[in-house]
Amino acid sequence: MTLLDKWKKMAYNENEDKNVLQKLWADYFEVEKGIYKKLLADPDTVVKGTVQELADKYETDIMTMTGFLDGINDSLKEKNPIDDMVETTEVCLDFDKELLFKNMVAAGADWLFGLEEWNDIFDKEKQAALYKEQKESQTVRNEGPKIGRNDPCPCGSGKKYKKCCGAR
Numbered sequence: 230m231t232l233l234d235k236w237k238k239m240a241y242n243e244n245e246d247k248n249v250l251q252k253l254w255a256d257y258f259e260v261e262k263g264i265y266k267k268l269l270a271d272p273d274t275v276v277k278g279t280v281q282e283l284a285d286k287y288e289t290d291i292m293t294m295t296g297f298l299d300g301i302n303d304s305l306k307e308k309n310p311i312d313d314m315v316e317t318t319e320v321c322l323d324f325d326k327e328l329l330f331k332n333m334v335a336a337g338a339d340w341l342f343g344l345e346e347w348n349d350i351f352d353k354e355k356q357a358a359l360y361k362e363q364k365e366s367q368t369v370r371n372e373g374p375k376i377g378r379n380d381p382c383p384c385g386s387g388k389k390y391k392k393c394c395g396a397r
Contacts, residue, residue, distance in 0.1 A: 257293055258340065260297070271347075280294055332357055335363055378390055
């Protein structure tokens with residue numbers, strides 16, 4: 230079983246006690262926040278090493294580091310082979326700053342995109358623009374023609390919309 234499979238089995242186990250899972254995630258989020266603070270304090274230095282080396286560097290366990298690597302993977306310039314990762318797999322944390330910020334916004338992780346370290350990377354205006362850009366990209370707009378209550382139903386029944394599909 231790969232590290233990612235073990236992490237998912239542990240972190241998303243529907244049979245586990247709810248309190249145990251809540252504690253696991255609360256602990257994970259604290260560690261995650263600490264790792265991001267360190268990465269963002271020196272964002273232009275590319276961190277590399279094995280999964281075990283990074284777990285040791287950031288003073289966490291292998292499973293937590295696996296969860297972190299899974300979370301950051303979509304923000305990396307070159308993705309890590311997380312699907313078949315083992316303790317000795319070489320990984321790289323060369324992240325795209327804008328993409329990382331927007332992915333944190335998309336995840337609703339205000340404890341991450343709100344970190345003070347971002348202020349040394351982007352000014353407040355840039356952060357606001359990235360936030361807005363991400364939020365707008367998630368907004369679904371239905372720009373099709375509006376169907377009036379008395380218009381023929383688009384399903385083709387021949388009835389008025391209000392007496393057909395609009396009555397549901």
